[in-house]
Amino acid sequence: MNTDPESTAPVSVDALYAEADDWHVNAGGQTIHAKRIPGRWRTIKWAMASVWLIYLLGPYLRWDGRQAVLFDIPNRQYHLFSVTVLPQDFWMLSLLLLFFAILLAVMTALVGRVWCGFFCFQTVWTDVFTWIEERLEGPPAARRKLDAAPMSREKLKVRAIKHGLWLLIGFLTGFSFVSWFTDAPTLWWTFFTGQANGAAYVTVALFTAGTYVLAGFLREQTCFWLCPYARIQGVMLDRSTIVPTYDERRGEPRGRVKREDEGERTTGDCVDCNQCLAVCPTGVDIRRGQQEGCITCALCLDACDQVMDKVGRPRGLIRYASLDEFEGRSTSRLWLRPRVWVYVLILGLSLSGILYGLTSLDPLELRVLHERAPLFVLQSDGSIQNKYTLKILNKTHEPLAVTVRATGHDDLTLVGAEQPIETMPGGVTPATVFVRIPREALESEQQPIVFRIEAERTTGEPALTERESVFVGPEPRSD
Structure with missing residues (x-):
C-alpha cells in the first residue's frame, strides 16, 4: 500500500496508523x-x-x-x-441551481471550504x-x-x-x-x-x-457527520487549493520563548501556545496538517498572528497557502488555471440564461388549440369555419382586458372575440373563437394564420404576444 504518488517505496501499516493518530476528530465526547x-x-x-x-x-x-x-x-x-x-418559466430554476452548484465547486477548488467557514x-x-x-x-x-x-x-x-x-x-x-x-x-x-x-x-x-x-x-458534529458537503469536499481539492496551513518548516521544532534563546534560537517560530487550537470551533489542531474537521474559518490565523506580534516574530506561521507553495513548487495564478476558465464559462452561461429569462418574460402568454373533431365545418353561407380554444396566461399583477386578432388571410373573419377578454392576474383564461374563410378563397387544405393578443396596462408598455396556428379546410375546387 502506498499513499505517496511520487514514491515507489511501500508504506507500512504501522506508519499509516501512526499518521492516523495525528488526526483528531471530536466525536461528541466533549463540548468544544x-x-x-x-x-x-x-x-x-x-x-x-x-x-x-x-x-x-x-x-x-x-x-x-x-x-x-x-x-x-x-x-x-x-x-x-x-x-x-410562473411554473411555465421554471426552467430558470435549473439554471439557478446549476449556477450555485458550480459556484460552490469553484470556491472549494480554489480556496477550500470557505463556504463552511464564512457563509x-x-x-x-x-x-x-x-x-x-x-x-x-x-x-x-x-x-x-x-x-x-x-x-x-x-x-x-x-x-x-x-x-x-x-x-x-x-x-x-x-x-x-x-x-x-x-x-x-x-x-x-x-x-x-x-x-x-x-x-x-x-x-x-x-x-x-x-x-x-x-x-x-x-454544533461541529453536524459538520462532521451530517453534512454531505463535508464528505465530498476532499475530492474537490488539489495541490493548488489555497487553505489555512501551518508552515511546518518554519515552526518546528516547537518551543517556549526563553530568555537564553535571544541570541541564537534552537527552536522554530511556533511557541506551542495552543492558541490556534483554542480558537478552533471544531477542535482541530491545524499544526497536524489538513483534517476533515477544518472548515477554513481562518480564526487560527488571527490567533497565531497575535502571538507572533507579542513574541516579535513575523506573521504568517499559519496562513492561507497551497501545498505546492509550501513544497516550493511553481504555482500559477488563479486565472491561468484551465479549470478556472471552465468554471467561469459554465457560471457565465448559466447566469446569462437566468438574466435572459428574467428580462424576456412576456406579460402575456398564448396557447392555441385547434379543434380536431371536426377539423372544419361548412357554413350555410359557403364559408369554412375552424374552432379554436385560446388559453391566455396573464403574468402581471393586474387584471387585463385582452383584445384578440387573427391574421393570415385577406378574407378571414374572426368570430367570438368582438369584445375584449377579461383575464385575471397570474391565471389562465380560456376563450373559444371561430375563424371563417370563404371556401372559394382557400388556396390549400391548410392555411397558416396568426393569433395576436394585446392589452393595455396601467404601468409600463402594452402587453402583447402572438402564436401561429393553422386553418384547415377541404381541398380547393379546381376550375
Missing part, C-alpha cells in the same frame, strides 16, 4: 468551548455572516404595495420585485449561539467550570436564559422561512391568533427544534 478573539478574519467572518440578515429581513421589503419577494406556492406564482415567474447557516447560527453563551456564562474556562458544577439556582437561571434565547432564534429562523411563502405582516397576525395554515405551524416547529439542536448542541 472555543475561545473568541478579535482579529482581521473574525471581522471578515462577521461581515460575511451578515448576509443572512437578508434571510431574516427580506420578507418585509415591499414593492408596489406587496411583498417584494414572495414564493406563492398555493397560487403557483413567484414574485421577484416587478417580475412574476454556511450552520456555522453562522452556531457562532451566534456560542456568542450568547459566552456573554452569559463567560470565557471557555468559566463555561467548562459551569458544565462540571452541580445544578444551582444561579446555574439554572443562566441556563434558562441561554436556552430561551436559543429557542427564540430558532423560532425566528422558522418564522422567517415561512414568511418567504406568505405575506409576512399578515403571517404575524394569523400565526398568533391561530388562523394560519397548519403547515406554517409545523414548519416553524421543525425549524425551531432543528436550529436549537443543531446549532446549540450538535
